[in-house]
Amino acid sequence: MKFDLEYLEKLANIVYENDLSEITLEDDEKAVCFKREKTQVVQAMPAVMPTTVTSQIVSSSAPKTETEKAAEPAHKGTPITAPMVGTYYEAPSPDDAPFVKVGDNISIGQVVCIIEAMKLMNEIEADVSGKITEICVKNGDSIEFGQVLMYVE
Numbered sequence: 001m002k003f004d005l006e007y008l009e010k011l012a013n014i015v016y017e018n019d020l021s022e023i024t025l026e027d028d029e030k031a032v033c034f035k036r037e038k039t040q041v042v043q044a045m046p047a048v049m050p051t052t053v054t055s056q057i058v059s060s061s062a063p064k065t066e067t068e069k070a071a072e073p074a075h076k077g078t079p080i081t082a083p084m085v086g087t088y089y090e091a092p093s094p095d096d097a098p099f100v101k102v103g104d105n106i107s108i109g110q111v112v113c114i115i116e117a118m119k120l121m122n123e124i125e126a127d128v129s130g131k132i133t134e135i136c137v138k139n140g141d142s143i144e145f146g147q148v149l150m151y152v153e
Helices: 005-017 066-071
Strands: 022-026 031-035 078-081 086-089 111-117 120-125 130-135 148-152
Touching (some): 111 148
Antiparallel strands (some): 022 031, 078 148, 130 148
């Protein structure tokens, strides 16, 4: 079995993307083990855990060229970002109305969506008040930590 750098990077990505705690591969001569430490200790958690969203903008390390800046749409308002990796849901159940829509006025502490992470439904609360100007994700989308969910003006 050949363990080149590209192969090891792919294995590390599999561990990260699938939220695995450990993966081990071995043959007669070599072995490789990736372990991921979990920092959160969970004892008794409610089915729905309210979470306050912190507003932050995640930027790439390379500065953007003027062409790239001009190609990006101008977003109005303060972003509400995902505090965790998971699945975005706009409503408490498929038959219910969405928590918020574009044009709705929201207040601090109001639930704006649910993110399902590891079979737990986490209510995401707004940390800003104002009017929803844009919703950047669709119901059922997989989202990443720090991804912009919506903008509030």
